[in-house]
Amino acid sequence: MTRPILYHIPVCPFSQRLEILLELKGLRDAVDFRVIDITVPRPDWLLQRTRGTTALPVLETADGHIVKESLVIMQYFEDVMPAPAIVQRDPWRHAVENMLTRLEGDFCTQGYAWVMNQDLERRDALREGMLAQYALLDDFLLAHAPEGPFLFEDFGWAEAVFTPFFQRFWFLEYYEGFTLPDAPRYARVRRWIDACLAHPAARQVTKEQIVKLYYDYAKGAGNGALPPGRSRSSFAFVPDWRARPWPPRDKYAHSASDAELGL
Numbered sequence: 001m002t003r004p005i006l007y008h009i010p011v012c013p014f015s016q017r018l019e020i021l022l023e024l025k026g027l028r029d030a031v032d033f034r035v036i037d038i039t040v041p042r043p044d045w046l047l048q049r050t051r052g053t054t055a056l057p058v059l060e061t062a063d064g065h066i067v068k069e070s071l072v073i074m075q076y077f078e079d080v081m082p083a084p085a086i087v088q089r090d091p092w093r094h095a096v097e098n099m100l101t102r103l104e105g106d107f108c109t110q111g112y113a114w115v116m117n118q119d120l121e122r123r124d125a126l127r128e129g130m131l132a133q134y135a136l137l138d139d140f141l142l143a144h145a146p147e148g149p150f151l152f153e154d155f156g157w158a159e160a161v162f163t164p165f166f167q168r169f170w171f172l173e174y175y176e177g178f179t180l181p182d183a184p185r186y187a188r189v190r191r192w193i194d195a196c197l198a199h200p201a202a203r204q205v206t207k208e209q210i211v212k213l214y215y216d217y218a219k220g221a222g223n224g225a226l227p228p229g230r231s232r233s234s235f236a237f238v239p240d241w242r243a244r245p246w247p248p249r250d251k252y253a254h255s256a257s258d259a260e261l262g263l
């Protein structure tokens with residue numbers, strides 16, 4: 001039986017959503033994950049399949065169809081591998097799950113805008129914007145799942161959508177000194193985040209890996225782009241991140257060289 005192929009980028013949060021979903025379903029081996037190097041242009045054979053788009057992940061189904069967008073691929077997996085269901089089947093619960101999922105785009109954009117920021121004058125406004133996003137999540141959870149810790153009984157669809165970004169935002173802790181305040185205003189979302197980060201289905205990445213690989217994002221260079229003066233991306237597969245030193249934290253005052261990063 002031909003397995004579907006997921007073309008993905010290691011450590012990409014959108015790809016990690018699919019790994020988490022399949023882990024929850026006990027079907028991780030049902031899909032053939034194939035790594036694409038984000039630090040070089042997409043190969044022609046892939047561009048032909050995607051009709052020219054470069055964003056990953058991309059799913060090639062067993063029938064040869066191409067599915068793009070991680071949330072769409074997640075739903076496709078639920079449709080073709082319905083048991084065990086991760087997405088909520090009850091219409092109202094599914095609506096609640098979808099309303100929470102719709103908050104992900106602005107949450108993600110705010111965090112990435114901050115980590116990629118190079119203007120010290122903007123830091124306070126970016127921090128306030130990030131706190132406002134956490135407050136929106138806290139409000140939603142208090143309205144729909146005041147007890148928790150998860151949206152419903154267990155770690156499910158919404159958790160698979162958000163947890164990769166809770167883990168990516170470790171880069172805010174390291175490069176911006178940001179942690180969510182231990183205040184009642186954020187108590188509910190903090191309980192959700194802590195439960196998500198502790199869940200065994202979401203252990204594909206570590207804090208050290210995120211901090212080292214996302215250094216270039218902290219210098220304003222995203223998606224495998226290179227900061228000025230550098231010749232190798234912090235997303236490079238070799239040298240392995242485990243063999244590389246921790247990057248300098250002072251992103252606004254210092255630009256590390258390839259050598260300083262162990263590249």
Ligand SMILES: COc1ccc(C(=O)/C=[SH]/C[C@H](NC(=O)CC[C@H](N)C(=O)O)C(=O)NCC(=O)O)cc1OC
Nearest residue numbers: 012013014054055056057069070071108109112222223
């Ligand atoms: C809000 O800013 C950002 C938020 C997240 C990411 C990220 O993790 C990319 S992960 C890798 C990135 N993939 C995507 O952005 C996919 C997003 C798509 N909406 C999905 O859900 O699958 C990619 O393939 N980039 C290469 C290319 O497009 O050629 C980056 C951001 O800015 C550069």
